[in-house]
Amino acid sequence: MPQDSNSVAPSIDAGLGVMPVLATTPSLDGATLRYAANITDLECCPPSEAVPKDIVGYRFAFDNLQHRNNFLPVAMIDPSRKLPGSNTSIADCCTGYSLSVFASKDFLKAKIEKAIKNNPKITKKLGDHYVAINIGRHDGLCTEPNRTGHFDFFEFLRYKAIDSVAEFGPIFA
Numbered sequence: 001m002p003q004d005s006n007s008v009a010p011s012i013d014a015g016l017g018v019m020p021v022l023a024t025t026p027s028l029d030g031a032t033l034r035y036a037a038n039i040t041d042l043e044c045c046p047p048s049e050a051v052p053k054d055i056v057g058y059r060f061a062f063d064n065l066q067h068r069n070n071f072l073p074v075a076m077i078d079p080s081r082k083l084p085g086s087n088t089s090i091a092d093c094c095t096g097y098s099l100s101v102f103a104s105k106d107f108l109k110a111k112i113e114k115a116i117k118n119n120p121k122i123t124k125k126l127g128d129h130y131v132a133i134n135i136g137r138h139d140g141l142c143t144e145p146n147r148t149g150h151f152d153f154f155e156f157l158r159y160k161a162i163d164s165v166a167e168f169g170p171i172f173a
Contacts, residue, residue: 045094057101098152107149
């Protein structure tokens with residue numbers, strides 16, 4: 001992946017708070033990844049199978065659309081979180097800097113229904129709403145959805161998730 005040096009001052013992004021300062025950042029066709037400074041030293045990040053695509057992604061959300069966690073990757077919400085069954089921090093994992101999204105509301109709902117069986121209070125952590133965001137080919141890189149419909153979305157710096165909301169509402173309505 002080509003490297004270039006861009007110095008970007010922190011800025012306020014609607015609903016997200018202060019954005020990270022970028023130093024040496026990976027750039028793809030002139031587009032800089034949002035968390036480039038965080039992933040530069042991570043192996044194979046973003047993964048080579050992540051490509052630009054036009055898709056709608058469904059995320060867990062809180063009932064206030066402006067809640068800062070609705071549009072942040074887990075490594076920015078809770079960098080001390082450990083990967084399941086591991087002592088590895090999510091902040092040391094490439095996927096921790098992508099938005100976790102699902103290919104449909106049905107896939108998202110199936111995931112939360114399964115999670116609730118193991119942890120009835122999981123919606124306190126993830127939210128009990130969903131937000132559908134439009135993702136275009138110029139917005140970032142997406143992995144292919146897996147068998148559960150989950151995929152990772154690595155945002156370009158210019159992408160504003162809050163401005164790309166297609167739907168928002170309670171998961172169980």
